[in-house]
Amino acid sequence: MVAAGEVPELPREGRSRTEWLPYLLLAPSLVFLGVFFAYPLVQAFGLSFLRPEGGLTAEHFRRMLDDTYFRGAITNSLLLTAIVVPIQVAIGLVIALLVNSRFRGHLWFLYICAIPLAISDLAAGLIWLSVFTERGYLNTLLHLVGAVREPMTYLSAEQPVWLYGAIIATEVWRATAIVMIILVAGLQLIPRDYFETADVFGASGWRKLWHVTLPLLRPSLQTALIIRTILAFQLFATVITLSGRQVPVLAGEAYFWYGLYRNPHVASAYAVLIMGISVVITWVYLRALRLREEEASG
Amino acid sequence: MATVLLDRVTKRFGRITAVDGVTLEVQDGQFMVLLGPSGCGKTTALRCVAGLERMDAGRIVIGGEDVTDRQPGRRGIAMVFQSYAVFPHMTVRDNITFGLRIRKAPAVEVLRRTQQAADLLQISELLDRYPAHLSGGQRQRVAVARAIVMQPAVLLMDEPLSNLDALLRLQMRAELKRLHRETGATTVYVTHDQVEALSLGDRIAVMRHGVIVQCDTPSAIYNRPASTFVGGFIGSPPMNFFRGTVEEGGRSVRVAGTAIGLEPRWAGAEGMGPGSEVVVGVRPEAFEVMAEARPGALPGVVVVVEPLGGTTLLTVSVGGETAKVSVAPDTDHEPGQRLWLRPLPDRMRLMEPGQGRALIPTEGGAHR
Ligand SMILES: Nc1ncnc2c1ncn2[C@@H]1O[C@H](COP(=O)(O)OP(=O)(O)O)[C@@H](O)[C@H]1O
Numbered sequence: 153m154v155a156a157g158e159v160p161e162l163p164r165e166g167r168s169r170t171e172w173l174p175y176l177l178l179a180p181s182l183v184f185l186g187v188f189f190a191y192p193l194v195q196a197f198g199l200s201f202l203r204p205e206g207g208l209t210a211e212h213f214r215r216m217l218d219d220t221y222f223r224g225a226i227t228n229s230l231l232l233t234a235i236v237v238p239i240q241v242a243i244g245l246v247i248a249l250l251v252n253s254r255f256r257g258h259l260w261f262l263y264i265c266a267i268p269l270a271i272s273d274l275a276a277g278l279i280w281l282s283v284f285t286e287r288g289y290l291n292t293l294l295h296l297v298g299a300v301r302e303p304m305t306y307l308s309a310e311q312p313v314w315l316y317g318a319i320i321a322t323e324v325w326r327a328t329a330i331v332m333i334i335l336v337a338g339l340q341l342i343p344r345d346y347f348e349t350a351d352v353f354g355a356s357g358w359r360k361l362w363h364v365t366l367p368l369l370r371p372s373l374q375t376a377l378i379i380r381t382i383l384a385f386q387l388f389a390t391v392i393t394l395s396g397r398q399v400p401v402l403a404g405e406a407y408f409w410y411g412l413y414r415n416p417h418v419a420s421a422y423a424v425l426i427m428g429i430s431v432v433i434t435w436v437y438l439r440a441l442r443l444r445e446e447e448a449s450g
Numbered sequence: 451m452a453t454v455l456l457d458r459v460t461k462r463f464g465r466i467t468a469v470d471g472v473t474l475e476v477q478d479g480q481f482m483v484l485l486g487p488s489g490c491g492k493t494t495a496l497r498c499v500a501g502l503e504r505m506d507a508g509r510i511v512i513g514g515e516d517v518t519d520r521q522p523g524r525r526g527i528a529m530v531f532q533s534y535a536v537f538p539h540m541t542v543r544d545n546i547t548f549g550l551r552i553r554k555a556p557a558v559e560v561l562r563r564t565q566q567a568a569d570l571l572q573i574s575e576l577l578d579r580y581p582a583h584l585s586g587g588q589r590q591r592v593a594v595a596r597a598i599v600m601q602p603a604v605l606l607m608d609e610p611l612s613n614l615d616a617l618l619r620l621q622m623r624a625e626l627k628r629l630h631r632e633t634g635a636t637t638v639y640v641t642h643d644q645v646e647a648l649s650l651g652d653r654i655a656v657m658r659h660g661v662i663v664q665c666d667t668p669s670a671i672y673n674r675p676a677s678t679f680v681g682g683f684i685g686s687p688p689m690n691f692f693r694g695t696v697e698e699g700g701r702s703v704r705v706a707g708t709a710i711g712l713e714p715r716w717a718g719a720e721g722m723g724p725g726s727e728v729v730v731g732v733r734p735e736a737f738e739v740m741a742e743a744r745p746g747a748l749p750g751v752v753v754v755v756e757p758l759g760g761t762t763l764l765t766v767s768v769g770g771e772t773a774k775v776s777v778a779p780d781t782d783h784e785p786g787q788r789l790w791l792r793p794l795p796d797r798m799r800l801m802e803p804g805q806g807r808a809l810i811p812t813e814g815g816a817h818r
């Protein structure tokens with residue numbers, strides 16, 4: 153007999169199965185993250201803080217800070233991120249809004265805009281290198297229309313505007329698509345009733361954008377910003393392809409220290425620095441764009 | 451001031467015709483209910499009035515002006531969506547004032563009208579809360595307040611009570627009725643719930659397959675359904691239908707071997723020729739229940755007895771068909787009991803068996 157209001161106990165097996173199922177389902181992801189992220193992370197920390205013969209040291213970080221390329225690398229990484237990410241988010245948002253307006257052929261537009269997603273950063277660098285190099289498409293074109301007589305050199309430290317411009321253009325072309333995809337998905341998650349309510353009240357397109365679309369899109373904007381910013385600090389293949397080491401960046405230095413100087417300790421110090429910066433910036437985004445607790449659901 | 455006219459409105463979605471040449475006139479201040487089963491085109495019809503759907507044919511006229519080509523915001527309407535669509539990122543106050551701010555109403559006016567709407571819906575204490583902290587019923591009130599604060603000439607509501615639990619629905623239903631009395635806005639209200647329609651509507655337009663099959667007062671819809679569909683859709687339990695044959699030149703109808711006398715007005719009506727097949731419609735409460743055989747009474751056997759408090763519902767087997775009969779709660783009935791049911795002559799409806807259309811008695815006897 154079961155008294156009113158008392159929940160009968162489930163059979164033992166049933167209970168233990170329902171308790172284990174979620175963990176079982178999580179396990180593959182956890183194993184993946186553990187092997188490919190957590191373990192290398194611990195290893196990087198170890199390499200950057202430990203002496204080869206054992207014991208803690210700040211030596212590797214000191215070497216990193218004293219390196220001639222360090223100032224340039226951190227400046228460039230911060231500068232490129234600060235310029236590239238806002239452009240990507242702005243363009244990604246505009247494209248996402250266009251796609252979401254469902255104009256004729258919007259799906260084709262979406263597919264075409266998404267093509268760069270399938271291209272690796274190295275390949276993207278090479279594509280744009282073929283545009284900006286001395287005998288590249290840009291010079292050929294300018295020569296054809298008679299704008300230049302001699303091929304110009306764009307990708308050199310003497311032409312910093314062109315050099316940075318090429319890097320920025322490549323990064324914007326390559327990685328705006330991921331922002332767009334996140335925002336298109338986010339827009340489709342917003343129930344149509346909100347926009348129609350605004351229509352019935354006679355809201356203009358701008359008012360709908362500012363007072364309805366963007367606030368409701370905030371979680372997706374936040375995701376896109378965090379992902380793009382973190383990835384921007386890992387940027388190096390496109391930069392190296394276009395500039396060699398003329399524009400040093402943090403991830404590139406990690407690569408050079410590991411591959412060129414065969415010093416995994418200083419390379420790891422760079423990696424740890426990149427992670428530290430990423431953590432801080434993510435935290436700032438989460439604070440700044442935080443949904444007030446009151447509006448969290450519903 | 452603000453009548454609403456749907457003039458031969460048609461709306462197709464690909465090969466589906468959601469609304470099929472609907473014409474409907476709503477008087478100023480009237481509470482019009484669009485009632486019908488799910489998928490019959492009620493929401494689409496309402497959205498055509500709001501201007502949220504581009505129609506394939508027809509006109510919408512509001513307050514005498516053709517608004518067919520006007521944006522939703524320029525039609526003098528306000529709307530409550532089934533999902534409420536209360537903006538989650540705005541406080542209740544900002545939600546309510548959303549429309550007024552767009553219209554650039556003066557601050558004093560905004561304040562006054564917000565307070566008034568909030569009072570009317572008893573949500574004054576919630577003005578600074580966010581929707582996530584409100585119950586479903588409270589959000590619903592916010593959605594209604596946001597609409598009526600605009601003092602719209604026409605208020606459109608799409609199943610506003612369908613997401614509430616039964617008790618709250620009952621309470622809100624009465625509130626909506628009071629609200630309509632106090633604001634006087636012409637209202638078009640969509641529901642699939644016939645009880646809601648009967649209790650709220652000045653007029654009910656019953657829809658099926660994109661067409662209005664009957665538009666009338668609740669009592670006319672209930673007592674004189676235009677077809678077996680309307681009789682079967684409205685009323686809980688629905689109308690009983692029996693197959694019968696016309697006899698004595700339309701003075702009686704034979705059902706399950708029993709001749710039931712008809713009112714004289716049926717004699718000579720169309721479809722009432724001798725030997726014609728008809729469907730006899732009788733509401734559950736329109737039987738006289740008798741303990742012994744009488745002329746004109748159908749013999750039956752009680753199958754189920756369901757006391758419902760205010761009434762008792764009997765399921766009675768009558769010549770192979772089942773009938774629902776509602777009787778006074780103090781009567782004694784038990785399963786297996788034999789009884790006789792005499793349909794009250796003035797409450798019988800006769801329909802033709804093909805399409806189920808109601809037959810019209812002669813000399814306008816249908817209008818009591
Ligand atoms: N946006 C749409 N696209 C395609 N078909 C639709 C759309 N909206 C409604 N319909 C179809 O039109 C018919 C009527 O729908 P609706 O007006 O929502 O019915 P109701 O509100 O009476 O349940 C249904 O068959 C539905 O599937």
Ligand SMILES: [Mg+2]
Pocket residue numbers: 492493494
């Ligand atoms: Mg509907």
